[in-house]
Amino acid sequence: MLVPTYRALQAEGFVAVGDRAKALGFSTESIALSNETHESYYDAELHRLRGEILLGKRQSLSAPSVRAAEVELLYAVAIAKRQNTKSLELRATVSLARLWQKEGKDKQAKRTLSKIYGWFTEGLDTPDIERAKTLLDELDDS
Numbered sequence: 708m709l710v711p712t713y714r715a716l717q718a719e720g721f722v723a724v725g726d727r728a729k730a731l732g733f734s735t736e737s738i739a740l741s742n743e744t745h746e747s748y749y750d751a752e753l754h755r756l757r758g759e760i761l762l763g764k765r766q767s768l769s770a771p772s773v774r775a776a777e778v779e780l781l782y783a784v785a786i787a788k789r790q791n792t793k794s795l796e797l798r799a800t801v802s803l804a805r806l807w808q809k810e811g812k813d814k815q816a817k818r819t820l821s822k823i824y825g826w827f828t829e830g831l832d833t834p835d836i837e838r839a840k841t842l843l844d845e846l847d848d849s
Contacts, residue, residue: 711741712749715756719756727763734760751787751795754779757800762806777806797823800840808846817846 718733734757741750758779761772780803800823814817824839831840834839 708746711737711744711746711753715749716739717755718760722760730760731757745795747786748790751783751790751792751799754783754786755795755799758783758806759802773806773810777803780806786849793823793826796837797827797839801835801842804842804846805816808842808849813846817843820846 712734713736718730718737719725721730721733724737734753737753738750738757741747758776761776761779772785780799783799784796784803787793787799800820804816804820807813820839820843824836824843827836830836
């Protein structure tokens with residue numbers, strides 16, 4: 708129980724110390740364990756994390772690597788929507804919108820992020836919502 712979640716936390720730890728290879732391994736293992744055990748409550752975050760890890764140091768990634776990251780982030784958003792987990796949907800959408808911003812898809816990023824951001828009416832001072840607001844402000848300025 709909770710093993711996929713703990714593996715994801717380990718992956719985040721490896722990201723923090725700069726070992727993206729180990730982080731990617733742990734994130735892949737987390738997703739596999741979740742599929743095996745049907746412990747799916749954290750799947751959106753697992754896929755968001757994998758997408759972020761795949762992006763890593765983006766300047767050294769090939770177009771297929773960026774596309775793989777985008778697929779993970781889109782899947783994370785879809786899972787969160789299906790599970791009706793708005794906080795995880797917001798987190799995944801922020802990651803996806805940031806990727807699109809870097810690719811010059813500002814309108815698409817803003818439209819997608821605005822939809823989920825507008826859902827929230829409370830907790831506007833939480834880190835995830837503040838990150839979303841900051842990104843929306845950046846997208847407005849571009």
